[in-house]
Amino acid sequence: MLLQPIKNLARIIASATGLLSAYHYALSFFGALWYGFPSRRMTVIGVTGTKGKTTTCNLIAHILNSAGVKTGMATTVNFRIGVQTWTNDTKQTMLGRFALQKFLREMADAGCTHAVVETSSEGILQHRHRFIDYRVAVFTNLSPEHIERHGSFEAYRDTKAKLFTHVAHRADSIGVYNFDDPNVGYFLKPNVAKKIGYSYVTSDKRQATSSTTDIVYATDVVFNVNGTRFAIGNTRYATPLIGEFNLYNALAAIAALRGLGVPEDKIRKGLASAPQVPGRMEPVNKGQPFTVIVDYAHEPKSLEEVYKAAELFKPKKLIGLLGSQGGGRDVWKREAMGKIAGAYLDETILTNEDPYDEPPMRIIEDIEKGILGSGGRKKKQTVYKIIDRREAIKKALSLARTGDLVLLTGKGGEVWMCVEGGKKVAWDEKKIVEHKRTRRLHALIVDDDEDSVELLTYIMRNRGHIVNVVEEGPRCLTLCRKQTYDVLFIDYHMPGLNGDEVIRMVRNWDHESLVFVFTADHSDKCIDMFSKLEVDGIIFKPAESDTIHSLLFNMENRKDIDDQIAQRLINGVIFPKFRRQRVRC
Numbered sequence: 001m002l003l004q005p006i007k008n009l010a011r012i013i014a015s016a017t018g019l020l021s022a023y024h025y026a027l028s029f030f031g032a033l034w035y036g037f038p039s040r041r042m043t044v045i046g047v048t049g050t051k052g053k054t055t056t057c058n059l060i061a062h063i064l065n066s067a068g069v070k071t072g073m074a075t076t077v078n079f080r081i082g083v084q085t086w087t088n089d090t091k092q093t094m095l096g097r098f099a100l101q102k103f104l105r106e107m108a109d110a111g112c113t114h115a116v117v118e119t120s121s122e123g124i125l126q127h128r129h130r131f132i133d134y135r136v137a138v139f140t141n142l143s144p145e146h147i148e149r150h151g152s153f154e155a156y157r158d159t160k161a162k163l164f165t166h167v168a169h170r171a172d173s174i175g176v177y178n179f180d181d182p183n184v185g186y187f188l189k190p191n192v193a194k195k196i197g198y199s200y201v202t203s204d205k206r207q208a209t210s211s212t213t214d215i216v217y218a219t220d221v222v223f224n225v226n227g228t229r230f231a232i233g234n235t236r237y238a239t240p241l242i243g244e245f246n247l248y249n250a251l252a253a254i255a256a257l258r259g260l261g262v263p264e265d266k267i268r269k270g271l272a273s274a275p276q277v278p279g280r281m282e283p284v285n286k287g288q289p290f291t292v293i294v295d296y297a298h299e300p301k302s303l304e305e306v307y308k309a310a311e312l313f314k315p316k317k318l319i320g321l322l323g324s325q326g327g328g329r330d331v332w333k334r335e336a337m338g339k340i341a342g343a344y345l346d347e348t349i350l351t352n353e354d355p356y357d358e359p360p361m362r363i364i365e366d367i368e369k370g371i372l373g374s375g376g377r378k379k380k381q382t383v384y385k386i387i388d389r390r391e392a393i394k395k396a397l398s399l400a401r402t403g404d405l406v407l408l409t410g411k412g413g414e415v416w417m418c419v420e421g422g423k424k425v426a427w428d429e430k431k432i433v434e435h436k437r438t439r440r441l442h443a444l445i446v447d448d449d450e451d452s453v454e455l456l457t458y459i460m461r462n463r464g465h466i467v468n469v470v471e472e473g474p475r476c477l478t479l480c481r482k483q484t485y486d487v488l489f490i491d492y493h494m495p496g497l498n499g500d501e502v503i504r505m506v507r508n509w510d511h512e513s514l515v516f517v518f519t520a521d522h523s524d525k526c527i528d529m530f531s532k533l534e535v536d537g538i539i540f541k542p543a544e545s546d547t548i549h550s551l552l553f554n555m556e557n558r559k560d561i562d563d564q565i566a567q568r569l570i571n572g573v574i575f576p577k578f579r580r581q582r583v584r585c
Contacts, residue, residue, distance in 0.1 A: 024097070024126040031097035032131035038105040039133040042072075042112055045256060046119040046129065048163045049140030049178075051302045052249045053093075055241070056140055057116045058277045059253035063270030064114055067262055071114040072107030074100065077278050077296075077413040081110050087278070089415045091424070094123030104132070121146060121159045129166055137167040137192070138176040138256050140248070142183040143301040148328060157183055164190040174259040176252060179215070196259045198251035200244070216255045218247060225312050235264060239271050243281060243309030245302070279413025281309060284433045289402040291315065294429050296412025298325070298353065300336040303409060307344040315405035320345040321396045322409045323389070326363050327356030327418075334363065338370020342381065347399050349384045351392035353410040354418040360387045389417070390432060397436055408433070441465040441486040446476045446502070447518060448494055456489055473497030480505050484513065489539075491518045492530075503533050 061073040073080035076093040150156040168190040175192035179199040198216040221230040227240040284292040297306040386392040416424040473496030492499040516537040
């Protein structure tokens with residue numbers, strides 16, 4: 001109970017006296033002391049770099065556990081002890097000193113012989129890695145990030161490299177290095193006992209091998225939407241994870257495990273059964289006719305790699321949703337990300353990510369500058385600016401058609417969104433998408449035109465929704481008094497129906513419902529009347545006919561109804577709410 005107030009007081013004093021670094025160092029020592037230096041009871045593997053840390057940690061932990069080696073893990077997204085996994089809801093890549101030492105103690109007490117720790121530059125800067133007895137250090141890659149925090153890219157790079165300096169004190173230390181990264185030389189400098197490299201680009205990277213005892217080269221690589229296949233020497237590997245960046249993550253894990261002496265057949269089997277890492281190129285499939293993927297990519301290089309991976313799906317149209325962090329964090333990357341989005345996306349939705357106390361629209365407009373100023377921008381690309389991320393997701397999904405791909409980036413598996421006033425809003429991007437795609441709506445169609453009713457019933461039921469049909473005005477009022485509906489389609493001019501009364505009744509229901517009216521009256525007077533009634537959509541019937549039969553049912557292939565007109569008509573019902581929307585049939 002008294003520990004946190006004491007820590008807070010010590011931090012204030014340390015900040016005021018310029019001894020903040022010493023304060024963090026002392027906390028690390030006392031945290032380790034308090035919990036009995038638990039890392040000494042395990043083989044600890046630290047993974048650092050800009051991208052791929054979480055996935056690499058998950059691969060290493062999964063392969064070890066599947067090989068019968070009980071392993072614990074701490075990453076940005078999740079925690080693990082043996083087969084038990086749970087979500088990291090702290091919004092910290094690397095836990096604080098006491099929390100991390102406590103978790104390591106829980107791993108050791110549970111019988112774990114190995115621990116995998118995602119090790120961030122912020123954690124190293126605050127000495128959270130101190131008094132953790134790492135044996136293995138893994139370097140994934142490096143690109144600019146957290147520049148405001150570190151002061152320069154060089155300082156950021158040097159902070160990351162300190163993990164290898166820390167590991168080098170052990171006589172049996174192991175370093176794992178991405179030889180395809182131009183910054184690898186800085187990580188090779190510490191005198192680690194055993195150095196293992198990995199590479200996919202094999203042309204001019206072999207000069208680094210002289211300082212290593214082993215090198216892992218990937219050859220015969222095949223990328224597709226079902227995963228990645230490759231060879232290392234004469235051994236074939238496969239993983240369900242897709243994209244070139246996941247090949248590198250797999251190679252990092254293989255190299256680390258080889259260094260620890262894990263048998264190759266165990267590595268192969270474990271890699272082949274690797275589970276999906278939450279929020280890392282994670283598909284959301286609820287039977288929709290297009291692909292939806294959620295990914296954490298939140299800086300330029302990772303964003304471009306995710307867009308490249310999306311091309312494996314050969315989408316008809318690539319629809320992307322993105323934002324950027326607020327609070328003065330890495331402001332430089334906003335325009336750079338916009339430029340990349342401009343080059344790859346057919347439709348772009350800019351929205352919130354973690355705005356903190358910064359005006360969200362300012363962040364969005366910074367990204368937009370990169371899109372508008374991009375010489376490689378796709379000519380027909382449309383940019384939507386929607387601050388509310390839930391509404392932005394709705395919009396992204398509403399734009400999708402059969403064969404398209406919707407890519408939601410920036411949040412991934414994060415469980416919080418940080419907004420103004422230091423508040424955190426609970427977040428689950430995947431569940432939000434699933435809810436928007438799978439919610440069953442209860443629709444009421446009030447129309448005496450058989451063709452209109454048949455069309456709407458076909459469209460709605462084809463999407464799994466419940467449909468009731470009423471062909472008499474008085475019965476409509478009776479039903480609306482008894483129960484509520486999510487969507488109403490009303491022929492406003494149907495005999496015996498008081499359309500005004502029905503619409504007002506719907507607006508008095510406890511939950512908000514959508515009201516679409518049919519009319520053959522195309523006049524401005526009619527439109528103004530419906531606007532005053534605040535209907536959600538006006539569906540214009542052709543003036544030359546009382547039905548929409550002539551336009552829609554003369555198609556040779558009935559499926560065309562769903563693919564063409566229905567998408568335009570019903571997307572506004574299932575997804576975003578458009579006031580006074582006009583849909584011309």
